[in-house]
Amino acid sequence: MAYQPTIWENREVERPRTFTMQNNPDGTVTLIPAEGVVNKPGTPIMAVNMNKIEDELVRQDGVVTKHLDDLVTHGVYGIATGTNALKMSVDNVTSYVEGMLVAFKNTTTNTGAVTLGINGLDNKSIRKSNGNPLTSGNLKVGGVYQVRYDCVNFILLGEGGEYGSADRPQVLTGYTIGTDNGVVSGTMTSRIGFVSGGSRSGAGSTYIDVTPPEGYYNGASNSGVRVTDSNFIPANIKKGTSIFGIVGTLGGQYAKGQAYNSTGSVEYLKLTNIGFQPKLVVAKKNGKSAKDGYCAIYYISNEIYGDLDFRISDDGRIYSNSSKVVSSSEFWLQVDSINSVLFNWEAFGYP
Incomplete structure (x- = not known):
């Protein structure tokens, strides 16, 4: 039951602390209040009111003791x-x-x-x-x-409870993570840009396996693993074939056509704008076969024979074809024909 406090009021009189004195037969004196008019009687100081205070003090002492003994709620x-x-x-x-x-x-x-x-x-x-x-x-x-x-x-209490399985190797360098062993710093390297050092670990008919260096890759277009090979160039890939986005240029160059030879002291077959510098040119008179003569050949191969250059005259004799001009835009080839006749020609090259 909650404590009900007493409302204490002062006693208010006309003449406070005023008394008349009465002499007693035994020589003592009795002071008799002479307060005059009582305006407010006030709260009497008596046992019932004082005991009420005492009882509440006892009750509160029990509450405090219980509070001190309650180690669960208060600690x-x-x-x-x-x-x-x-x-x-x-x-x-x-x-x-x-x-x-x-x-x-x-x-x-x-x-x-x-x-x-x-x-x-x-x-x-x-x-x-x-x-x-x-x-x-x-x-x-x-x-x-x-x-x-x-x-x-x-x-x-307040320790954090369960932790996951991540530890230092699974956390980026510069960051920390809470573990059963407390807060630890990450050791995973953050890979930024193109990282060299990967190695080819396998290959098949349509793929290459690359083992990257350990670390974190953010997947951005300007980052990844780079494995280099000086032979991975367009010139080593078949012309027209794309391998990992690199289009090859390796392959033969070819052109053919017809032209009339020039006449004079030396007869030439002159061809221009063929688009490449030929390594092999074969020219023969239209309607004739090589065995009938009328054939001129220019061939160069530093890897095999060196220069091979000759012409076959109308009478079947073979002459050195020392008079020639060969460039990326034209070639002049000496032929054996006094008159201006039509020649069929074919030119071959490689990058």
Whole structure:
């Protein structure tokens, strides 16, 4: 029942603290109040009112005592000394109670699993909320921590509970992550731009496997793994074929046509604007075969024979074809024909 306070009022009279004096036969004097008109009688000071106050003081003493003994709702606080076997002294703890709350200020960083003993009672293990023992560095110097007793161990509060499987290698350098071993720094390298150092680990008819250096790649278009090979150039890829976006230029060059030879002291077959410098040119009179004569050949191959250059005259004799001009835009080839006649020609080249 809630305490009902007494409303105390002052006594108000016409003449406060005024008395008449009466002499008694035994020589004593009696003071008789002579207050005059009583304007307000006030609250009398009597046993019933005073006992009401006393009773409430007794009740409140019980409330305070119960409050002090309630270690679950209110808990206790103290200084914990030691490294891994903590000790502390506090008031009102004579036994461990299920759910009791204990707060303490730590004085030394722990180096392993930790126990706590209060007021000389048994040491109890301090565990994380997932049931695991503490590990080195979980309790810092000067840190204030709270634990609750579960009838077996003290459980560290606010510790974070369960952690995932990520550890240093799965976290980027420059970032940290909470683990069972406390906060740790990541060691994963962040790969920015094109990273060299990958190696070919396999290949098939349509693919190449590349093993990249370890690290994080953000998937941007300006980053990735680069494996170089000086032979991976268009000139080594078949002309018209695209391999990983590189279009090849390797392949023969060819042109053919007809032209009349010039006449004079030396007869030439002159061709222009063929688009490449030929390595082999064959020209013969229209309607004639090579065995009938009327054929001129120019061939150059530094890799095989060196220069091979000759012409076959109308009478079948072979002459050196030393008079010639060959460039990327034209060639003049000496032929053996006094009259201007039509020649069929073919030119071959390679890049």
